[in-house]
Amino acid sequence: MEERKPLLEVRDIVKRFGGLVAVNRVSMEVYPGEVVALLGDNGAGKSTLIKVISGVYRPDEGRIFFEGKEVKIQNPMDAIRLGIETIYQDLALAENLNVYSNIFLGREKLKKWLGLVSVLDHDYMLEESRKILDRLGIEIASLKSKIKNLSGGQRQSVAISRSIYWNAKLLIMDEPTAALGVAEQRKVLDLIRTLREQGVAIIIISHQLYDVFQVADRMVVLRRGEKVGERLREETTPEEITSLIIGAELVEEDRRA
Numbered sequence: 001m002e003e004r005k006p007l008l009e010v011r012d013i014v015k016r017f018g019g020l021v022a023v024n025r026v027s028m029e030v031y032p033g034e035v036v037a038l039l040g041d042n043g044a045g046k047s048t049l050i051k052v053i054s055g056v057y058r059p060d061e062g063r064i065f066f067e068g069k070e071v072k073i074q075n076p077m078d079a080i081r082l083g084i085e086t087i088y089q090d091l092a093l094a095e096n097l098n099v100y101s102n103i104f105l106g107r108e109k110l111k112k113w114l115g116l117v118s119v120l121d122h123d124y125m126l127e128e129s130r131k132i133l134d135r136l137g138i139e140i141a142s143l144k145s146k147i148k149n150l151s152g153g154q155r156q157s158v159a160i161s162r163s164i165y166w167n168a169k170l171l172i173m174d175e176p177t178a179a180l181g182v183a184e185q186r187k188v189l190d191l192i193r194t195l196r197e198q199g200v201a202i203i204i205i206s207h208q209l210y211d212v213f214q215v216a217d218r219m220v221v222l223r224r225g226e227k228v229g230e231r232l233r234e235e236t237t238p239e240e241i242t243s244l245i246i247g248a249e250l251v252e253e254d255r256r257a
């Protein structure tokens with residue numbers, strides 16, 4: 001059998017804030033087309049670890065490999081150039097612009113008008129946006145609607161479409177379903193499955209174990225900055241993951257109390 005190679009590998013990552021070790025010698029891999037859930041209680045180090053991967057923070061120690069080569073990710077642009085896109089909770093969309101303008105935000109397509117001046121090529125951006133939404137099975141009636149008039153789930157889908165349009169190989173999502181209603185949560189989970197089928201690798205942070213068990217292939221659990229467990233979905237249970245998150249010692253103490 002051909003050995004699969006990780007798309008991303010982080011090795012012995014350490015990130016300190018003053019005297020606090022937020023991430024302590026964490027190593028993990030993500031394979032192409034794999035959904036990895038990053039789990040842990042508040043303050044476990046999840047957001048800090050993904051910010052190291054997405055170039056927001058530079059690690060104090062450790063190495064990062066992408067597509068088999070060691071990379072130095074010094075800033076968010078370095079990550080984006082590699083194909084690592086991160087969807088934060090605020091989504092970084094422009095509320096007053098429409099859907100297709102957001103997909104092309106900062107990367108607008110221009111055309112020459114009368115062979116003289118450069119103007120925005122609205123038709124091209126509209127058509128391209130429609131194609132990417134269709135490819136991902138996302139339903140938004142008009143791509144001329146402003147972001148502020150869309151539902152939470154639709155906004156999420158626009159942010160994800162933008163990443164995929166610009167060739168994300170690894171999509172990182174911090175709590176993608178946290179602010180959504182049940183129907184919308186289901187759509188985001190469907191979208192995650194569609195992305196996986198299309199070969200996109202995903203790291204998802206979520207507190208909702210029910211969601212995680214529906215989409216994740218593998219789970220990595222952090223506690224107080226350290227990796228305390230890693231499980232394939234089919235070989236674990238929500239109970240086991242919960243005890244890893246809160247710490248088996250605590251469960252023992254509770255029993256004794």
Ligand SMILES: Nc1ncnc2c1ncn2[C@@H]1O[C@H](COP(=O)(O)OP(=O)(O)O)[C@@H](O)[C@H]1O
Pocket residue numbers: 017020021022040041042043044045046047048049
């Ligand atoms: N910018 C920062 N400055 C100082 N401490 C931070 C900073 N960001 C996070 N921390 C601390 O690092 C630890 C890990 O935080 P974080 O990565 O946000 O955890 P999680 O996302 O798992 O809730 C926490 O103790 C947090 O208070």
Ligand SMILES: [Mg+2]
Pocket residue numbers: 046047048
């Ligand atoms: Mg966090």
